[in-house]
Amino acid sequence: MSVLSNVDVEKEILAGNIRIFPFDHSNIKSSSYNLTASKYAWSLKTKEKIVKDKKIIIPPHDTGIIATKEVIWVSKKICGTYHSKVSVVSKGGGHIGTTLDSEWIGHSIIAIHNHTKDDIVIDINDTFISIMFHYLHKPTTVEQHNSASQYSLLSNLVNLTDDDEKYFDESWKNQSKEVLKKVKSEKDFIALSAKNKNPYISTGKVVFYTIFGLIILSSLYFQTQLNKESFLYTVATWTTGVGFSGVLVPIIHSIYTNLK
Template sequence: MSYFSDVDIRKALNKDIVIEPFLPDCLTPIGYDFRVGDFVFSLEKGLLDLVDKYYELPPKSTIQILTMELLWVSPRVGGTFHSKVSLVSKGLSHISTTLDPQWYGRLLITLRNNTDTPIRIKIGETFVTLIFARVRTPTRSPHNKPPLREDILLNQLNQQTDNYIKKITSLLNNKTAEASFEKKVRDANQPMVTKVVSSVRSMDREERLHLVLKGALVSAIMFLAVLNFLWNFIKPLFNGIAYDSKVFAVQVTAIIALISLLVTISKKPS
């Protein structure tokens, strides 16, 4: 198992990892910071109200928070959740857990306020870091955990107020918020050939011509690079002349010229 750096996460976006919405500022050198969403629940006090963009976490209480972001990972990716030092220093501890491959949906994160005083946390504030890891062999076992951890949330319905019930029902039925996320997951699951064809189709005519020209130049460079091995097969096209220092000089000159042209074309805006 190997960890993803910020570079790896960017490369995996919309392929093995979908985060919606994705904010570059939430990317860390070795993970991604998830933000407080609009559901914060105390096991001791019930559903917490948002006041002036802040939730007040009761002292000596266990808190469940749904992330603002939706997340999907492929069978090749798992992860672990870690506390942020800025919150730990205030007295909040994170109850560690793991991310299973093939997870789909929002994340339900549990915190603990260990202090004797309330702690305020702002909606949209980052509060937990997810470190992604690539598993050695893609899993074939579904994680069997419902999105949003509906099993945990719905299990508490009978004990809570009408306000809590309305909040959960709203979250579970909010399909509009997941539309963009679902599309990105479908796109990420497409075969690579389909993705390439789709990408080419999305280009305008000038971009496609530019791509074809670069491909032709690369092919020509590769052909010239192995010309000496192919010469016996193609020398009849050149009146049967032998491969000598003159042919080699022309070969090297042509390769340098084509590479220079390729570099020049690549620098032009598409």
């Protein structure tokens, strides 16, 4: 298992193995991705909302249950670990120690304990936790059976209103393909995709295909010059036949793939 760098995270987002919506490219750090606080937050003691004036207020010696704004899905070859941000810990917030299983889907539900005698304030839409993604040595064989965002667990911990239930139970949050559609519509994803798209065939490919293309053309020419009974004619015929299917077709396919 190894940690994904920013380059790896970008690659896997483009490949669809990591799906984050909403996606903000500025939240990708050197080896992590920062997640933002949503307006859905509750006190574990009272089970009631702790949001006021676009701020989450965790009372002294209480635990705040906070849903991330982002919905995440990861493939079977990727997992993750959640980590506290210094900005929260320095205020007296407890350290985070939880995981992201492969094929998880939904909002992340984060518990932050206030160890101090003062309120801990977190602005809605500010980043408050980081997630590090990891490659698995082998794809997991364990199926993910948790409900999206662990909605059933959340409903047992806090008091959800009808609007809360509708928010967490939106159908697209249960379907990885629908999450992918939303990710692909994001301007940051579109910009990242455009930046990483290479419309040209690499120099090495051009040289390789040019050489083999010349071999095929030479074989075609020699067929017209050689006696049909000769060994060289047989070699030229074989090269042309096999070469066309094995070389010219891949050339056409490669050009089409790189230029479409």
